[in-house]
Amino acid sequence: MSDVVLITGATSGFGRAAARRFAKAGWSLILAGRREARLQELKEELSQVPVHTVALDVRDAEAVKQAIAELPDEFRPIKSLINNAGLALAPKPSQDVDLADWHTMIDTNITGLVNVTHAVLPSLIKVGKGASIVNLGSVAGQWPYPGGHVYGATKAFVQQFTYNLRCDLLGTGVRVTDIAPGMAETEFTLVRTGGDQAASDKLYSGTTPLEPEDIAELIYYTASLPAHININRLEVMPTRQAWSPFAIDRD
Ligand SMILES: NC(=O)C1=CN([C@@H]2O[C@H](COP(=O)(O)OP(=O)(O)OC[C@H]3O[C@@H](n4cnc5c(N)ncnc54)[C@H](OP(=O)(O)O)[C@@H]3O)[C@@H](O)[C@H]2O)C=CC1
Numbered sequence: 001m002s003d004v005v006l007i008t009g010a011t012s013g014f015g016r017a018a019a020r021r022f023a024k025a026g027w028s029l030i031l032a033g034r035r036e037a038r039l040q041e042l043k044e045e046l047s048q049v050p051v052h053t054v055a056l057d058v059r060d061a062e063a064v065k066q067a068i069a070e071l072p073d074e075f076r077p078i079k080s081l082i083n084n085a086g087l088a089l090a091p092k093p094s095q096d097v098d099l100a101d102w103h104t105m106i107d108t109n110i111t112g113l114v115n116v117t118h119a120v121l122p123s124l125i126k127v128g129k130g131a132s133i134v135n136l137g138s139v140a141g142q143w144p145y146p147g148g149h150v151y152g153a154t155k156a157f158v159q160q161f162t163y164n165l166r167c168d169l170l171g172t173g174v175r176v177t178d179i180a181p182g183m184a185e186t187e188f189t190l191v192r193t194g195g196d197q198a199a200s201d202k203l204y205s206g207t208t209p210l211e212p213e214d215i216a217e218l219i220y221y222t223a224s225l226p227a228h229i230n231i232n233r234l235e236v237m238p239t240r241q242a243w244s245p246f247a248i249d250r251d
């Protein structure tokens with residue numbers, strides 16, 4: 001029987017690229033996301049391996065619990081959980097943001113991630129040695145920038161939750177990793193800007209951002225390392241991205 005991976009946010013960007021990477025290695029896939037048509041397309045594309053799709057909003061704890069409880073036998077136990085579903089919204093100063101946007105980021109990036117983790121943990125512990133959780137954090141969880149507000153804070157949560165899980169899972173064999181990418185060209189900026197394709201194109205033009213396949217390779221690498229190796233955190237930027245000096249308010 002092949003190893004099973006559950007990937008959230010498999011309808012786009014890193015999640016979709018990770019699905020392709022795990023399929024290439026022969027894993028069975030559980031693919032989750034809200035856009036059912038995209039899940040079906042991916043299932044047809046990756047027909048060389050068993051694929052189970054789950055149209056799921058990670059913010060809905062009951063739906064998450066039910067989806068895991070109803071997994072076909074062929075897709076249990078889960079050996080690797082890729083907690084990738086997430087989003088940023090409202091790239092403007094905190095004082096101009098709608099409260100609903102802050103709540104959406106918290107509900108998705110924090111509550112959604114813990115909903116899925118809680119539901120899948122028993123399965124991962126059953127596998128034990130070699131099992132893994134890969135959480136998608138961000139450089140924004142470590143480094144502040146204007147307009148990062150709650151998005152960066154949710155990714156700081158992801159980092160600390162990763163480390164605390166490591167402590168609790170010591171002795172179970174389950175590994176936990178925070179992968180923290182910098183700028184990568186996906187639908188991320190389209191979502192963040194409320195569908196502004198020109199703004200998204202502008203951000204990525206004239207430079208060389210990370211590609212979804214770059215992060216997918218790192219996710220796969222992390223989950224397929226020998227069982228005695230745990231990468232705690234992996235921060236990765238495009239070569240053409242770095243930090244800026246501190247900003248100073250002057251008279
Ligand atoms: N691109 C970047 O520069 C970086 C991205 N990241 C992080 O990587 C992860 C993936 O982002 P990326 O691939 O770039 O962005 P995309 O927008 O391309 O993909 C985001 C994925 O998350 C899913 N998703 C969003 N909200 C929900 C929800 N409520 N329930 C279920 N699924 C949801 C979307 O699926 P659907 O809409 O179908 O539900 C989609 O598949 C995110 O956590 C993001 O914060 C981290 C660092 C850099």
Ligand SMILES: O=CCS(=O)(=O)O
Pocket residue numbers: 137138139140181182183184
């Ligand atoms: O998480 C995404 C990368 S960035 O936009 O915060 O740099």
